[in-house]
Amino acid sequence: MSAVHEAEPVGGPIVTRGFRAVSLVLAIGVVFMIYRFMAGLGASTGLSDGYPWGIWIAFDVVTGTALACGGYAVAILVYILNKGQYHPLVRPAILTSALGYSLAGLAITIDVGRGWLLYRVPLYANHWNLNSALLEVALCVMSYIAVLWIELSPAFMEHFKKGPDGFLKSASNTLYPIVQNLLPWFIALGLLLPTMHQSSLGTVMLLTGAKLHPLWSTPLLPLLFLISCVGMGYAIVVFESTLASALLKRPKETEMLAGLGGVVGPVLYGYTAIRLVDLAVRGQLGAIFTSGKYSAFFLVEMALFLAPAVLLRDAKKRRDPGHLFRMAMVMILAGGLYRIDSYIVAFRPGDQYSYFPTVPEFMITFGLLALEIMLYVVIIKTFPILGGSGSKAPSAVAER
Amino acid sequence: MSIDRRSLIKCGAAGAGVAIAASTLPALAARPRKEAPADAVGMLYDTTLCIGCKTCVVACREANGKPPDTSNSPGRLYDMPLDLNGTTKNVIKLYKDPDGAERSYMKAQCMHCIDPACVGACMLGALQKRELGIVTYKQEFCSGCRYCQMACPFNIPKFEWSSRAPLMDKCEMCVHRVVKGQQPGCTEVCPRKAIVFGKRADLLAEAKRRIAGSPKKYKGYRKGDAPRVYGETEGGGTQVLYVSHVPFEKLGLPDLGDKPVPEVAQTVQHGIYQGFVAPVALYAVLGAVIMRNKKAEGQKGKAS
Numbered sequence: 001m002s003a004v005h006e007a008e009p010v011g012g013p014i015v016t017r018g019f020r021a022v023s024l025v026l027a028i029g030v031v032f033m034i035y036r037f038m039a040g041l042g043a044s045t046g047l048s049d050g051y052p053w054g055i056w057i058a059f060d061v062v063t064g065t066a067l068a069c070g071g072y073a074v075a076i077l078v079y080i081l082n083k084g085q086y087h088p089l090v091r092p093a094i095l096t097s098a099l100g101y102s103l104a105g106l107a108i109t110i111d112v113g114r115g116w117l118l119y120r121v122p123l124y125a126n127h128w129n130l131n132s133a134l135l136e137v138a139l140c141v142m143s144y145i146a147v148l149w150i151e152l153s154p155a156f157m158e159h160f161k162k163g164p165d166g167f168l169k170s171a172s173n174t175l176y177p178i179v180q181n182l183l184p185w186f187i188a189l190g191l192l193l194p195t196m197h198q199s200s201l202g203t204v205m206l207l208t209g210a211k212l213h214p215l216w217s218t219p220l221l222p223l224l225f226l227i228s229c230v231g232m233g234y235a236i237v238v239f240e241s242t243l244a245s246a247l248l249k250r251p252k253e254t255e256m257l258a259g260l261g262g263v264v265g266p267v268l269y270g271y272t273a274i275r276l277v278d279l280a281v282r283g284q285l286g287a288i289f290t291s292g293k294y295s296a297f298f299l300v301e302m303a304l305f306l307a308p309a310v311l312l313r314d315a316k317k318r319r320d321p322g323h324l325f326r327m328a329m330v331m332i333l334a335g336g337l338y339r340i341d342s343y344i345v346a347f348r349p350g351d352q353y354s355y356f357p358t359v360p361e362f363m364i365t366f367g368l369l370a371l372e373i374m375l376y377v378v379i380i381k382t383f384p385i386l387g388g389s390g391s392k393a394p395s396a397v398a399e400r
Numbered sequence: 401m402s403i404d405r406r407s408l409i410k411c412g413a414a415g416a417g418v419a420i421a422a423s424t425l426p427a428l429a430a431r432p433r434k435e436a437p438a439d440a441v442g443m444l445y446d447t448t449l450c451i452g453c454k455t456c457v458v459a460c461r462e463a464n465g466k467p468p469d470t471s472n473s474p475g476r477l478y479d480m481p482l483d484l485n486g487t488t489k490n491v492i493k494l495y496k497d498p499d500g501a502e503r504s505y506m507k508a509q510c511m512h513c514i515d516p517a518c519v520g521a522c523m524l525g526a527l528q529k530r531e532l533g534i535v536t537y538k539q540e541f542c543s544g545c546r547y548c549q550m551a552c553p554f555n556i557p558k559f560e561w562s563s564r565a566p567l568m569d570k571c572e573m574c575v576h577r578v579v580k581g582q583q584p585g586c587t588e589v590c591p592r593k594a595i596v597f598g599k600r601a602d603l604l605a606e607a608k609r610r611i612a613g614s615p616k617k618y619k620g621y622r623k624g625d626a627p628r629v630y631g632e633t634e635g636g637g638t639q640v641l642y643v644s645h646v647p648f649e650k651l652g653l654p655d656l657g658d659k660p661v662p663e664v665a666q667t668v669q670h671g672i673y674q675g676f677v678a679p680v681a682l683y684a685v686l687g688a689v690i691m692r693n694k695k696a697e698g699q700k701g702k703a704s
């Protein structure tokens with residue numbers, strides 16, 4: 001499978017002016033992280049006994065991991081639907097997934113009260129509460145982080161194999177063929193685990209019962225979370241590779257991305273159709289218009305899901321990279337808003353409570369994003385992740 | 401190039417299949433309802449008897465070694481919790497109709513649900529129904545994830561927000577006293593017997609006897625509803641029961657119906673993960689497809 005890749009490190013200096021700016025954001029985030037651990041969650045966040053989960057869960061973890069589903073979405077396409085021409089998208093997508101999930105994991109340890117006890121969750125198997133959707137999410141996410149880095153490890157080993165003699169080189173030489181042989185099984189795991197936990201992220205909110213507004217609370221939550229994460233995964237692949245070609249002056253992958261755009265449309269239609277049919281079955285269609293602010297959020301969500309589906313129907317327009325990029329942004333907003341709504345906006349613990357994120361919450365979130373961008377830049381510049389420069393990406397398409 | 405029609409149809413069909421399966425799940429495999437354990441204990445609170453003296457609030461602190469909460473009191477002179485919180489397992493609230501004379505006290509503490517949402521939430525079972533059906537907390541299994549707070553329909557578990565190593569806090573029906581044959585702190589001191597402790601079955605019978613004795617005095621969930629015991633079936637039933645002279649709705653008790661809160665979530669969860677068959681099967685299929693695609697690719701490579 002690696003033979004198809006021919007990915008190359010981007011090279012060039014790592015510490016550019018942009019990199020310094022982003023590292024400043026990280027530094028600010030770190031200061032607030034220290035503050036969060038010294039002062040406690042009450043002083044540093046807007047959370048309360050009514051709104052125990054805020055943006056660190058709803059955005060960093062629930063939305064963040066869905067955005068990190070690029071690896072999942074591309075892997076479905078390449079390995080299951082056998083669209084080999086998308087192969088150059090696999091490594092960058094897996095890299096963002098690995099980073100996105102790892103940082104979501106970090107966000108969880110910042111969010112929970114006693115993060116240093118989280119190691120007990122995988123280890124205390126005899127205490128596992130198999131009724132808990134959150135347990136399933138936690139175990140799956142932990143395993144998936146490991147699987148993603150293993151899936152990516154050939155890229156690192158290819159680099160070290162060419163490097164100076166030493167431990168890394170010999171270890172890479174020994175491990176490389178072993179990992180290559182086992183890779184299909186890890187890829188399969190890498191498809192199974194997100195299917196399980198992205199849907200379970202929906203199940204998690206089912207347990208809040210009537211506290212979640214009926215426009216969102218449905219037994220189909222797991223299915224809706226799963227479908228929308230696939231859409232977001234594709235969108236982020238478009239987003240990233242457009243940015244990569246613009247900022248790093250790399251060849252455009254428009255042909256491939258346009259193809260992807262054609263797949264996403266039906267997925268988005270499917271999502272909205274299931275949502276509306278479900279409301280009809282539960283007799284809640286009226287609630288779409290009679291629920292005040294909840295109606296507004298619901299309708300905005302629907303518009304955000306439908307707009308790209310409609311606007312991507314024209315195959316010619318799909319080949320316009322700018323159009324595609326804008327549609328990807330809308331899809332990301334749609335999936336993101338659906339998650340924030342399901343976890344915060346539509347959650348109704350009672351009128352006496354309210355929640356709005358505080359400065360430390362925002363700054364830590366930005367800091368984690370900055371860390372993700374920095375790691376991404378360092379890794380693509382050092383290791384063979386992106387499809388080789390020149391005409392390699394288009395020729396991969398021509399091969400078929 | 402674009403995705404060919406056939407694979408799209410395949411995807412669509414699979415999606416529709418999953419959708420149908422998921423929507424019929426609750427009907428197919430609704431999990432059995434839980435009953436209170438035979439030795440279940442409970443408490444009965446009667447609003448018609450409570451005079452709002454808050455003796456039970458003080459007794460609760462003493463019984464559980466909790467300091468008074470003076471943070472909201474001018475000059476920090478009084479124990480003045482605004483609600484249940486990380487150091488307060490029991491409060492007496494006042495309901496007063498803004499446009500009328502109707503008023504009532506309301507005691508808030510854990511309801512000790514028969515099928516508790518908090519227990520369904522907790523990853524390592526820090527919260528569990530243990531002896532006598534009492535929902536208790538073991539801190540060594542709690543990471544402070546606060547999912548129990550998301551899940552509890554009564555907003556009962558409270559978090560120590562100002563601590564660097566925060567724990568959850570909630571009423572555990574003074575289990576440390578009950579196992580020694582004593583009463584909970586609150587029921588022991590109540591001068592009006594507005595809150596009493598006993599076996600759940602006995603308390604339920606007593607509550608119904610009171611309602612039957614003065615059917616005019618007691619109320620139901622909403623204005624005009626027939627009088628009833630809150631907790632007999634609400635949310636699958638609770639071990640703490642309420643009878644009231646104002647509608648329960650006004651006391652801030654949620655309208656839960658008789659369905660246990662975890663029922664839908666767990667039916668879906670177990671429907672998908674029944675015996676772990678679906679994930680294993682899916683893994684096998686995914687592995688097989690990837691292998692086949694890989695082989696096909698290899699052969700094509702050789703042929704060309």
Ligand code: SF4
Nearest residue numbers: 510511513516518552
């Ligand atoms: S009232 Fe809340 S905390 Fe108490 S047992 Fe029920 S779900 Fe758990």
Ligand code: SF4
Nearest residue numbers: 522542543545546548
């Ligand atoms: S906060 Fe603690 S008790 Fe509550 S669900 Fe999480 S681990 Fe369980």
Ligand code: SF4
Nearest residue numbers: 460490571573584586
């Ligand atoms: S049973 Fe104990 S912990 Fe619960 S409210 Fe009464 S005194 Fe407090």
